[in-house]
Amino acid sequence: MTQFLSLLLNGISLGVLYALIAMGFVIIFKASEVVSFMHGSLLLLGAYSIARLSGPLGFFPAILVGMLITATAAFIVERLIINRLRGAPVISLAIVTIGVDIILLTELIRRLGSDILNVPHPWGGESFRIGNVGLSQNRLIAILVAAVLIALFFAAFKYSNWGIAMRASAEDGETAALMGIRQGQVSALAWVVAGVLAAVAALFLVGSPTPGVTPAAYAVALRAFPAAILGGLDSVGGALVGGLLIGIAEALAAGYQDQLLFLGRGFSAVVPFIVMIAVLLFRPSGLFGTRELTRV
Amino acid sequence: MLSIDALHVTYGGAVQALRGVSMEIPDGEVVAVLGSNGAGKSTLLRAISGTLRLHRGRVDSGSVRFGDDQLSGRDPAQTVRMGLVQVPEGRRIFGRLTVEENLRAGGMGNRDKAAKARARDRVYELFPVLQERSGQRGALLSGGEQQMLAIGRALMASPKVLLLDEPSLGLAPRIIGQIGEVIAEINRQGTSVLLVEQNATMALGVADRAYVLDVGEVSLSGPAAELSRSDEVQRLYLGHGSDETAAVTASAPRRTLSRWTA
Numbered sequence: 001m002t003q004f005l006s007l008l009l010n011g012i013s014l015g016v017l018y019a020l021i022a023m024g025f026v027i028i029f030k031a032s033e034v035v036s037f038m039h040g041s042l043l044l045l046g047a048y049s050i051a052r053l054s055g056p057l058g059f060f061p062a063i064l065v066g067m068l069i070t071a072t073a074a075f076i077v078e079r080l081i082i083n084r085l086r087g088a089p090v091i092s093l094a095i096v097t098i099g100v101d102i103i104l105l106t107e108l109i110r111r112l113g114s115d116i117l118n119v120p121h122p123w124g125g126e127s128f129r130i131g132n133v134g135l136s137q138n139r140l141i142a143i144l145v146a147a148v149l150i151a152l153f154f155a156a157f158k159y160s161n162w163g164i165a166m167r168a169s170a171e172d173g174e175t176a177a178l179m180g181i182r183q184g185q186v187s188a189l190a191w192v193v194a195g196v197l198a199a200v201a202a203l204f205l206v207g208s209p210t211p212g213v214t215p216a217a218y219a220v221a222l223r224a225f226p227a228a229i230l231g232g233l234d235s236v237g238g239a240l241v242g243g244l245l246i247g248i249a250e251a252l253a254a255g256y257q258d259q260l261l262f263l264g265r266g267f268s269a270v271v272p273f274i275v276m277i278a279v280l281l282f283r284p285s286g287l288f289g290t291r292e293l294t295r296v
Numbered sequence: 297m298l299s300i301d302a303l304h305v306t307y308g309g310a311v312q313a314l315r316g317v318s319m320e321i322p323d324g325e326v327v328a329v330l331g332s333n334g335a336g337k338s339t340l341l342r343a344i345s346g347t348l349r350l351h352r353g354r355v356d357s358g359s360v361r362f363g364d365d366q367l368s369g370r371d372p373a374q375t376v377r378m379g380l381v382q383v384p385e386g387r388r389i390f391g392r393l394t395v396e397e398n399l400r401a402g403g404m405g406n407r408d409k410a411a412k413a414r415a416r417d418r419v420y421e422l423f424p425v426l427q428e429r430s431g432q433r434g435a436l437l438s439g440g441e442q443q444m445l446a447i448g449r450a451l452m453a454s455p456k457v458l459l460l461d462e463p464s465l466g467l468a469p470r471i472i473g474q475i476g477e478v479i480a481e482i483n484r485q486g487t488s489v490l491l492v493e494q495n496a497t498m499a500l501g502v503a504d505r506a507y508v509l510d511v512g513e514v515s516l517s518g519p520a521a522e523l524s525r526s527d528e529v530q531r532l533y534l535g536h537g538s539d540e541t542a543a544v545t546a547s548a549p550r551r552t553l554s555r556w557t558a
Contacts, residue, residue: 164401164404167390167392167393168397168398171392172388177347178381179376179381179402179405179453180376180453181373182371
């Protein structure tokens with residue numbers, strides 16, 4: 001039972017980080033009608049910037065600057081490429097983001113080399129325990145920060161002018177334009193927010209129990225992708241639920257891998273994708289997605 | 297005054313939708329544009345609201361001017377800020393947003409908070425039912441209520457000119473009558489209206505003057521009262537056929553319902 005609770009807690013901490021990334025996917029999709037495949041390299045860019053800058057700048061300023069760098073990168077991609085290709089087929093835009101992703105990723109891997117950069121989290125690698133149920137402090141803080149961010153995000157999405165403009169233009173772009181809503185602004189802001197969320201997720205994902213900034217951080221964003229898909233690509237609530245589901249499933253599969261040995265070691269890495277396929281078989285547009293969104 | 301001068305519009309570089317249309321919408325008037333499907337009514341509105349580009353349309357020559365400002369080439373958001381707001385055909389309310397949020401979306405182009413609050417009070421006064429349903433999703437409203445919401449949403453931008461694209465589409469006759477009254481009331485409060493309609497009875501009832509569009513050209517124009525008495529409009533749009541056409545219809549072989557056997 002303690003093992004189960006421990007794993008569950010770990011899964012939740014991983015899940016909220018997936019959710020942060022997946023929410024970025026979802027708002028980009030809603031605002032720009034692009035499935036952004038460049039989230040992996042954005043995440044790595046965030047992690048890399050924070051790790052590199054925390055030496056010269058100190059840890060907390062480095063976080064801010066890292067978020068700024070990641071958001072700026074997302075903003076530049078939106079302005080220079082996505083905004084100019086508005087109206088292009090969804091598939092071509094998705095492939096464009098794959099191209100940008102490969103370029104950015106290659107450069108980051110070149111810079112990382114074979115080192116493992118460490119982010120000097122002031123909370124270190126210690127664990128936090130209630131009875132026998134333990135969680136690394138890094139992940140505990142991740143849960144708290146993510147909870148605040150997710151709450152803020154939902155509030156903005158529901159009540160702010162930006163949220164209403166985004167939902168209106170996602171539902172009917174031409175009519176939103178007729179009401180004076182500038183889709184370019186809505187879309188640019190969505191990319192910026194997605195960049196910030198990815199950087200925050202990166203900050204915690206490269207801390208304990210993960211070893212540090214390696215190109216492997218890239219694969220984490222790939223696992224957040226099933227989270228967005230199974231929640232329904234156009235639902236922010238779905239991204240949260242999908243993230244938690246994937247995180248918990250992955251943590252449980254990792255924790256019980258001795259019982260799952262017949263599936264081979266490292267099975268937990270593919271669990272997100274298996275969960276996604278299983279959900280999509282029964283609900284083709286995801287748990288909370290809009291039905292007609294089948295053209296992607 | 298909104299004035300359109302010798303406007304030519306083509307789609308995709310090939311299809312001519314408007315061929316030299318000129319018309320004027322003086323301040324404080326209701327102007328109706330009648331015409332059948334494909335006459336170019338929606339194209340005319342798109343040229344004014346700046347959404348032609350979204351449909352791969354282009355102004356080839358001619359101009360759309362609002363006061364001293366040239367409108368062609370501006371984007372829809374600029375047009376809204378200048379005071380021209382279009383209510384799209386088929387209402388197109390945001391079904392997943394609540395009534396309140398739909399209205400906020402309509403006020404997005406308006407930075408003046410006080411003006412927005414006044415606009416909202418005015419909308420709720422015109423359409424009390426929207427206030428009752430302010431927390432409901434737009435998709436749950438009836439067709440007539442959705443049309444009221446679509447008009448209310450446009451009024452949130454405090455327009456000087458309201459462009460209405462077939463507000464009577466798909467509504468019951470009683471509701472169409474109410475829409476006509478609402479248009480007259482909005483106009484009385486000082487907003488000019490360009491009303492594009494197929495329902496000529498309602499349109500000519502509220503309009504000061506009217507234009508008839510026919511395959512991209514203005515075929516008739518004049519004061520609404522005069523137009524509604526003219527034979528052509530009576531025959532084509534108001535459904536009062538002359539005796540001759542009535543006789544032809546009567547003598548045509550009529551199919552009667554019979555048992556279907558195969």
